[in-house]
Amino acid sequence: MRMEKLKINQNYGWWHTCLISSLLIIITVYSGFEVKAELVRHSGSYKAMFHGALEIGLIVISLILLFYFVFLLRRKPLADSGQFDQANETSFQKAVNEQFTEWRFTSSEKQVAMLLLKGLSVKEIADVRHVQEKTVHNQLSTIYDKSQLSGRHVFAARFFEDLL
Numbered sequence: 001m002r003m004e005k006l007k008i009n010q011n012y013g014w015w016h017t018c019l020i021s022s023l024l025i026i027i028t029v030y031s032g033f034e035v036k037a038e039l040v041r042h043s044g045s046y047k048a049m050f051h052g053a054l055e056i057g058l059i060v061i062s063l064i065l066l067f068y069f070v071f072l073l074r075r076k077p078l079a080d081s082g083q084f085d086q087a088n089e090t091s092f093q094k095a096v097n098e099q100f101t102e103w104r105f106t107s108s109e110k111q112v113a114m115l116l117l118k119g120l121s122v123k124e125i126a127d128v129r130h131v132q133e134k135t136v137h138n139q140l141s142t143i144y145d146k147s148q149l150s151g152r153h154v155f156a157a158r159f160f161e162d163l164l
């Protein structure tokens with residue numbers, strides 16, 4: 001049940017981000033044309049220059065937000081990292097999953113551990129899983145206890161040392 005809820009929330013987040021990004025593109029393009037038309041109509045007027053500066057500020061803010069949302073869209077595939085297609089599993093993923101099973105991780109702990117191995121911060125893991133940061137900290141503590149490893153770096157090194 002929790003995973004179904006997680007999938008719905010992720011899809012909503014993706015569509016939400018696309019919608020906001022589209023609106024920001026429209027605002028940016030419209031504001032650009034508005035600034036050009038305003039400056040042509042009232043060239044030399046302080047009122048036109050002030051209005052143009054405000055419009056340019058709006059364009060800059062819209063572009064910054066647009067780049068931020070594009071960044072979020074590019075990060076979104078990491079949200080699916082806890083759900084593996086067994087047929088397409090790599091040998092590394094298989095070894096990691098076998099080790100997680102040997103340590104008797106719950107499905108939630110497996111998801112958090114995989115996101116940890118992918119390099120996400122506690123805040124990013126909490127955002128992806130739609131839980132509080134404290135929940136992630138508690139899960140990480142349990143993960144470290146079950147694996148008998150001391151922390152994030154030692155945990156990651158446990159899996160990557162054989163690859164080097």
